[in-house]
Every structure is written in structure tokens, then in C-alpha cells.
Amino acid sequence: MTNLIKHIIMILKQDKLKIKLSSFLAYLGLVTVLLTVSCVNTKKKTYENTADIPVNREMVAELTAPPHVPTPVGKRLAKKLIVNMEILEKEGEMTDGVKYVYWTFGGSVPGSFIRTRVGDEVEFTLSNHPDNKLPHNIDLHAVTGPGGGATSSFVAPGHEKTFSFKTLNPGLYVYHCATAPVGMHIANGMYGLILVEPEGGLPPVDKEYYIMQGDFYTKGENGEPGLQAFDMNKAVDEDADYVVFNGSVNALTGDNAITAKVGETVRLFVGNGGPNLTSSFHVIGEIFDNVFVEGGDMINENVQTTSIPAGGAAIVEFRVDVPGTFILVDHAIFRAFNKGALGMLKVEGEDNKTIYSGVVQEGIYNPEGGGVQTMPDDGKAKQTVATTEKTLAEKMESGKQIYMQTCFACHQAEGQGIPNAFPPLAKSDYLNANVDRAIEIVLKGKTGEITVNGEKYNSVMTRQSISNDEIADVLTYVYNSWDNNKTNVTKAMVDRVKSGH
Amino acid sequence: MKAVLRLTICILLFWVHPADCQSKMVKIKGGTYIPLYGRDSLKVTIVDFQMDVYPVTNKEFLEFVKANPKWQRSKVKKLFADKNYLKDWKSDTELGDQQSLKAPITNISWFAAKDYCECQGKRLATIDEWEYVAMSNETIPDARTLKSYNEFILGWYEKPKTFNNEIGSTFKNYWNVYDLHGLVWEWTLDFNSVLVSGESRKDVDNDTNLFCGSAAVGATDLMNYAAFMRYAIRGSLKAKYAMKNLGFRCVRDINE
Ligand SMILES: [Cu+2]
Numbered sequence: 195m196t197n198l199i200k201h202i203i204m205i206l207k208q209d210k211l212k213i214k215l216s217s218f219l220a221y222l223g224l225v226t227v228l229l230t231v232s233c234v235n236t237k238k239k240t241y242e243n244t245a246d247i248p249v250n251r252e253m254v255a256e257l258t259a260p261p262h263v264p265t266p267v268g269k270r271l272a273k274k275l276i277v278n279m280e281i282l283e284k285e286g287e288m289t290d291g292v293k294y295v296y297w298t299f300g301g302s303v304p305g306s307f308i309r310t311r312v313g314d315e316v317e318f319t320l321s322n323h324p325d326n327k328l329p330h331n332i333d334l335h336a337v338t339g340p341g342g343g344a345t346s347s348f349v350a351p352g353h354e355k356t357f358s359f360k361t362l363n364p365g366l367y368v369y370h371c372a373t374a375p376v377g378m379h380i381a382n383g384m385y386g387l388i389l390v391e392p393e394g395g396l397p398p399v400d401k402e403y404y405i406m407q408g409d410f411y412t413k414g415e416n417g418e419p420g421l422q423a424f425d426m427n428k429a430v431d432e433d434a435d436y437v438v439f440n441g442s443v444n445a446l447t448g449d450n451a452i453t454a455k456v457g458e459t460v461r462l463f464v465g466n467g468g469p470n471l472t473s474s475f476h477v478i479g480e481i482f483d484n485v486f487v488e489g490g491d492m493i494n495e496n497v498q499t500t501s502i503p504a505g506g507a508a509i510v511e512f513r514v515d516v517p518g519t520f521i522l523v524d525h526a527i528f529r530a531f532n533k534g535a536l537g538m539l540k541v542e543g544e545d546n547k548t549i550y551s552g553v554v555q556e557g558i559y560n561p562e563g564g565g566v567q568t569m570p571d572d573g574k575a576k577q578t579v580a581t582t583e584k585t586l587a588e589k590m591e592s593g594k595q596i597y598m599q600t601c602f603a604c605h606q607a608e609g610q611g612i613p614n615a616f617p618p619l620a621k622s623d624y625l626n627a628n629v630d631r632a633i634e635i636v637l638k639g640k641t642g643e644i645t646v647n648g649e650k651y652n653s654v655m656t657r658q659s660i661s662n663d664e665i666a667d668v669l670t671y672v673y674n675s676w677d678n679n680k681t682n683v684t685k686a687m688v689d690r691v692k693s694g695h
Numbered sequence: 696m697k698a699v700l701r702l703t704i705c706i707l708l709f710w711v712h713p714a715d716c717q718s719k720m721v722k723i724k725g726g727t728y729i730p731l732y733g734r735d736s737l738k739v740t741i742v743d744f745q746m747d748v749y750p751v752t753n754k755e756f757l758e759f760v761k762a763n764p765k766w767q768r769s770k771v772k773k774l775f776a777d778k779n780y781l782k783d784w785k786s787d788t789e790l791g792d793q794q795s796l797k798a799p800i801t802n803i804s805w806f807a808a809k810d811y812c813e814c815q816g817k818r819l820a821t822i823d824e825w826e827y828v829a830m831s832n833e834t835i836p837d838a839r840t841l842k843s844y845n846e847f848i849l850g851w852y853e854k855p856k857t858f859n860n861e862i863g864s865t866f867k868n869y870w871n872v873y874d875l876h877g878l879v880w881e882w883t884l885d886f887n888s889v890l891v892s893g894e895s896r897k898d899v900d901n902d903t904n905l906f907c908g909s910a911a912v913g914a915t916d917l918m919n920y921a922a923f924m925r926y927a928i929r930g931s932l933k934a935k936y937a938m939k940n941l942g943f944r945c946v947r948d949i950n951e
Binding site for chain 1: 779802852853920923931936
């Protein structure tokens with residue numbers, strides 16, 4: 195203000211003879227405009243330093259157990275946000291018949307989802323349930339301060355600690371227990387996510403879910419029943435028995451699957467608690483439209499698989515265009531099919547034939563070594579094709595090879611399948627009831643609800659790109675293994691089904 | 696002056712109820728060892744002393760508060776016990792329905808534990824004494840490097856509600872002492888003298904021999920993990936705290 199006046203006076207002095215009233219008025223006008231503009235700016239101030247955002251009123255934070263997330267912040271102003279988190283050491287189920295003692299924030303693995311916006315002043319109370327044996331604390335990666343809050347939150351069983359922090363940086367952050375031995379506390383499930391939304395909130399979407407991967411180390415091997423103790427040696431060797439989403443093998447499958455409707459946009463807040471393994475997060479049959487890389491500001495588009503480090507997170511968004519069941523996996527694929535890192539997104543809605551077929555083309559999930567013709571020993575395979583009238587033993591041998599290369603990833607080594615995801619081929623009533631139908635499934639793929647041995651499956655098997663001769667071999671192998679009805683499938687039968695329609 | 700008076704009263708009570716005040720003790724022969732964590736990693740020498748065979752039970756503590764009303768729940772000074780003190784009792788002089796007379800007393804503060812021992816002419820063990828006795832297994836005085844010893848301790852961390860179990864339900868160690876591992880945590884006289892902040896990475900800085908050194912998991916790592924929990928729980932305590940998984944036992948000097 196004073197500078198402006200000085201400036202005007204200076205000009206007036208320089209030009210004192212020629213100065214006209216009109217130009218003086220113009221200058222005054224300019225000054226007024228400038229002043230008004232600066233006034234408006236103060237009112238709508240966007241704070242360059244988020245630490246300066248003032249808080250307005252108090253609010254108790256909504257906390258949710260996975261896979262749910264609290265209501266978006268939307269346009270609300272920054273607030274004093276009260277977070278009450280309770281630590282519980284409790285027994286849970288890792289998978290059918292396998293029990294594990296989890297150490298949890300809020301009773302779930304991962305811990306309760308905390309949703310804040312930039313500028314919130316969080317008053318965090320961490321209470322340690324009296325029945326617990328151990329002291330714990332919390333390190334929130336969203337906190338700027340010594341140990342992310344860990345130093346001020348170290349709390350004995352039956353007690354509580356309160357500390358405050360201001361959320362300065364928007365993003366999706368991991369929190370975890372940092373009590374020594376920190377690896378053991380994390381391995382037992384002490385991690386979760388805290389979201390700091392930007393001013394005005396994230397763009398609205400139709401569905402939001404909370405998913406977090408973790409690796410577990412048990413005394414018994416994968417599947418060994420009973421209460422399983424934590425195995426420190428395996429943890430140090432990074433030799434995980436279970437790699438799961440949301441704390442247990444079945445947390446996101448069957449009735450626990452997350453859902454959406456055709457045409458909706460889905461946003462997943464995905465974290466990785468570790469303690470050891472990096473996740474190659476992938477949704478079979480989907481391409482992520484947007485990925486907030488590492489949970490930060492950078493957005494990458496059209497991503498197939500996103501890497502989520504232990505102690506890191508990512509936000510992924512995609513629109514679902516077709517109905518069906520989409521499988522969420524850690525694409526380090528043995529973890530998915532053998533250690534539990536498998537979840538399901540069930541999409542309901544109208545079958546749109548035009549979109550549907552288009553998407554089938556794009557979305558085909560080719561498991562490793564899916565097509566024999568792409569394998570390096572292509573020549574040999576061709577030779578086998580040329581031979582006719584093989585014995586049953588020859589067909590069994592070649593069929594087994596094809597099975598292990600092509601079908602194994604989904605239907606598993608002993609044809610047992612994966613509950614809720616891939617139907618069994620072992621002793622399958624569905625398979626044994628109709629050979630032509632089985633041939634057609636391998637030839638053309640299969641979607642829609644089917645019932646195999648009393649269990650419902652509603653998923654997608656893609657067309658298997660193998661020759662008719664190979665289909666005959668692999669099906670002969672399947673029919674002559676695992677208590678099936680010993681049908682000998684010939685190439686002629688396959689040819690007939692293929693041309694028969 | 697007051698202290699002398701109190702001591703006299705205690706000694707009087709001691710004579711009046713000899714049976715209640717005298718739990719079984721055994722002699723621990725002193726020796727020299729290096730504790731896992733300490734103010735410095737130097738050798739510690741323990742002189743001969745006596746230790747209670749079992750942790751103090753609900754029954755024993757019940758008798759104590761009957762004789763010492765100032766330690767009853769409704770009368771205890773807030774400075775000496777927080778609100779968890781004897782929380783699960785039905786009244787000042789009655790145990791809770793779920794509590795067995797022969798289970799270890801828990802939910803008591805350090806002040807209460809210390810007074811209980813002093814009342815009987817005993818005291819709480821120091822960390823060094825407690826660890827010295829507790830490093831034995833069934834057969835040898837220092838089992839700290841044995842896998843089975845450490846696995847037993849680690850396994851207990853995952854067993855819920857062991858505070859309901861009766862005394863003597865774990866193993867008898869080399870010194871004929873029971874329940875040092877596997878039942879409840881125990882108060883020590885100088886519980887807050889070894890500083891463990893609970894912020895693991897900081898602790899690593901403070902005490903470089905904690906987790907550094909060996910990359911592969913050896914016996915020492917397991918040992919560190921098993922023992923560290925005990926130091927961490929001590930580090931999280933304040934003298935007025937009462938916890939459901941924390942009890943105590945007493946020791947006595949041998950005056951020759
Ligand atoms: Cu913890």
C-alpha cells in the first residue's frame with residue numbers, strides 16, 4: 195500500500211508538469227483494483243504451507259475394518275480429529291482349520307482405516323487392552339515427528355497414551371507398530387492405512403475398498419491345522435507360509451468378495467504391511483485406469499500391475515465394464531495360488547454383448563506358459579501333433595505335460611482347484627457328466643454360474659490356445675486321473691465339437 | 696520414624712499369621728554372568744539369596760489386604776496404584792468369580808508388591824537377580840542359547856489369558872523355582888533402570904549389540920527376541936501401573 199503511494203508520488207514528481215488529473219484518477223483506480231484483488235485473496239487463501247491451515251471444530255473419526263473405508267472428507271474444513279484406537283491381541287483364523295494369534299490395531303488385520311484431510315489436527319489415543327501381554331506403540335508414516343509418533347505412544351497393557359499431530363502431506367500412508375522386535379509385531383498383523391486427502395477431497399467414485407497384503411510365518415507348513423505359532427526363523431529367512439490380503443486366506447473370497455456394478459468406478463486403497471515381501475498387485479482381467487504411484491501425488495495411467503513395497507501403499511482406480519468375477523492377486527503368482535494372496539471382486543450387471551466380447555479379447559489373462567505354441571520346445575510339440583493313434587499311456591504322458599503347463603495355474607497340481615475361485619477337476623461331477631461340454635469349455639472358454647460338486651462358481655475360464663490334439667490329450671489325462679470316469683478323449687471328438695456348431 | 700513403626704506392625708502381623716506370610720523359598724547360589732541388556736554389557740555378580748518358589752497367589756494377597764486395609768482397592772492412594780488396581784475383584788476383600796485362589800495375583804502396582812515383600816522381611820528381586828534365576832531351564836543354569844528354551848518363551852507371548860492358570864503350572868527350573876516364564880510377567884525392584892524406550896530403531900542406536908552383528912538368525916537372535924520382550928514390558932511400566940498379566944514374587948538376602 196505505502197509502496198504503491200510512494201510509486202505514484204514518484205511518478206507525479208518525475209512528470210509533474212505534464213500530469214493530468216485524468217491519469218491521476220486512472221492510477222487511483224488501478225490502486226483500488228489491486229487492493230480489492232488482494233483482499234479477496236486473503237479470504238480464499240490456499241495455504242502454501244499446510245501447517246498454517248487452521249482447524250475448525252472437533253470431530254470423532256470414523257474408523258472402519260477392512261475392506262471398508264470411512265466416508266470421504268469431501269469439502270469439509272480441516273478439523274481437530276479425535277482418533278481412538280485400541281490394540282487387541284486375539285486369536286483368529288488364517289484359513290480353514292488354521293488358527294493364529296494376531297496382534298491388531300482395532301481388532302482387525304489390517305488395522306482400522308483412518309481417513310483425514312490435509313490440515314487436520316489429529317488427537318490420537320492409543321489404548322492397549324488389559325488382557326494383552328505386551329507393550330505396543332504406533333508409527334504413522336503420515337506423521338512428521340520423531341519415530342512417527344512411536345516414541346510418544348509406547349503403551350503398557352491396560353493403559354493408554356494420547357498424542358497429537360497435524361497432517362501436512364496428502365497421500366495414502368502405512369501405520370504400524372514399532373515396538374521391538376518390530377518384525378514380530380508387524381508379522382503378527384500390526385499395520386494399517388491412514389489416508390490424508392487433499393483439500394476438497396479425492397474425486398468421487400462409486401465404490402471404495404481397503405485391501406492390505408501381509409506375509410505370515412507359521413511353525414507348521416501352509417495348511418497344517420491347529421493353532422500355529424509365529425516362526426521367527428522363517429521370518430528372518432523371508433520364507434512365508436501365507437501371503438494374504440486382509441489378514442487371512444478367505445478374507446476377500448466367496449461371500450467376503452468385494453462387489454461393484456457394471457459401469458461403476460472402483461477405487462482400491464491398497465497397502466502392504468510386509469514384513470518382508472513386495473507385492474506385485476494385479477487384478478486379473480482389469481487394467482488400472484489410474485494408479486496413485488506409491489500412494490503419492492503422481493498418477494500413472496493404464497497400469498497392469500503395480501508394485502507395492504512393504505511399508506508402502508498405492509491407490510488404484512478402474513471402471514468395471516463387464517459382469518463377472520475379477521481375481522485380485524499378488525502376481526508373484528505362487529503366492530496367489532499357493533499361499534493365499536487372492537481376492538475377488540464380483541461385478542454384477544447387464545451382459546452387454548458388444549462390450550463383453552471386446553473386453554474378452556483385451557482382458558484375457560494368460561497364465562505363465564499359457565499356450566504351448568509359445569514355448570521354446572515348439573518344434574517337438576508340432577511333431578507330437580503329427581503323430582496319430584497314440585496309446586493311452588502316450589496320451590497320458592503328453593496330457594500331463596500340457597496340464598502342468600496350461601491348466602495347473604488355476605486348477606492346481608492334483609486337480610483340486612481353489613475354493614471359491616477355480617473349480618476342481620478332481621472327481622468333478624460336472625466334468626464327468628458331459629464330455630462334449632468339457633471339450634467345448636477348453637475350446638471356447640467358459641463364463642457364468644456353474645455348480646461343481648455342490649459348490650457354485652461364477653468366474654471366467656478363458657479359451658485355451660492349444661491344438662485339438664493337445665485338447666484330446668489333456669482331457670484324457672484329466673479323465674483318467676483323480677477318480678474321474680476314465681473317458682478316452684480322441685482328436686476326432688474334439689474336431690467334431692469344434693465344427694459341430 | 697514412621698517406617699520403623701510400620702515395620703514393627705508388619706513384623707507383628709508376621710508373627711500373628713506366620714502361615715500366611717511364609718511362602719516356600721529356595722536358595723539360589725550366586726555367580727557371575729553377563730545379562731543380555733544392562734546399563735553396560737558388563738559382568739554382574741550375584742551373591743547367594745533366597746527366592747520364592749512360586750509367584751504370590753491371589754489367596755496370599757487377599758490375606759495381605761485383609762491385614763493391611765490401606766492396600767484395599769477403595770483405600771489405596773492414587774499415587775501408589777492406578778485404576779486397574781485389583782480391578783477384577785468383587786470388593787475390597789473378595790476375589791472375582793473367574794479368579795482362582797491358586798492363580799498368581801496380578802493387577803497390582805509396584806508399590807503394593809514392594810510393600811507386600813517388605814512386610815514379610817523380604818524384598819523384590821533386582822532385574823539382575825531375576826534374570827539370573829530365569830535364564831535356567833529344567834536342567835542347566837544358563838539355557839539362554841538353547842532353541843527350546845527361547846521357543847518356550849516366545850510361545851507364551853501368543854498364549855492368551857495365562858494369568859488365569861494356577862501357580863506351578865509351568866516348569867520347575869534348575870533352581871527348583873517355578874513359573875518364571877509362561878505364567879505372568881513379574882515386577883522387579885529396579886524395573887525401570889534399564890532404559891528401553893520401546894521405539895525399536897532408537898533402542899538399536901542406544902545399544903549397538905542388540906540386533907546388529909549377525910545377519911542370519913542364530914540362537915542369539917531368538918534369545919534376543921525372547922528376552923527383549925521382557926525388557927520392553929519393564930520399560931513400558933510406571934510404578935503405579937497395575938496390569939492383568941503382571942504379578943510378582945519376593946526374595947530374601949541371606950545374612951550369615
Ligand atoms: Cu506391537
